[in-house]
Amino acid sequence: AQSVTQPDIHITVSEGASLELRCNYSYGATPYLFWYVQSPGQGLQLLLKYFSGDTLVQGIKGFEAEFKRSQSSFNLRKPSVHWSDAAEYFCAVGSTGTASKLTFGTGTRLQVTL
């Protein structure tokens, strides 16, 4: 069965500092991996995705993530955080085939201090 672990429930960074959110997955084949962001009271917005190819993927809002098969990880990074990045971040693994679904991690809440 597929699963996702986000070890950090809550992270606080200063505005302008770099950010790394951790994500580890379990999946039997080559995974489809996603990072979504949820601002308070809002829906989920896709930041970036990995299907195949280059293991470093660029997303919106200056985010990037690196797929490391050997570590079963797909960590999200941003070199300089803005106060507007404060939100809940979800890593997800997607299955393929007819019965496709996203399995989400428990989320990491990012707080940005000024």
Place this chain on the structure above:
Amino acid sequence: DTAVSQTPKYLVTQMGNDKSIKCEQNLGHDTMYWYKQDSKKFLKIMFSYNNKELIINETVPNRFSPKSPDKAHLNLHINSLELGDSAVYFCASSPQNGNEQFFGPGTRLTVL
């Protein structure tokens, strides 16, 4: 233009009532989903439909019945609402199975 829309945005109701949540996507996608986000923000899939056919039913109580009148709509009907049904329900769609999913704004259901 809203890609995935849900109505209503908020729903407050009494235990035992029956309610429906509607979802529509104008992206031309074949696959639609319902997810439930609990009070701890945990997101879990409930159902998936592909071209109006039920693909995934993730051990959801049969009080929950999805209906897809066409591939642009996936509605969720809930009978005999319970306190534990209080959550945010998200609809999503994707162009094909395994691809990225686009989420609606969510419906916050509160059962009193």
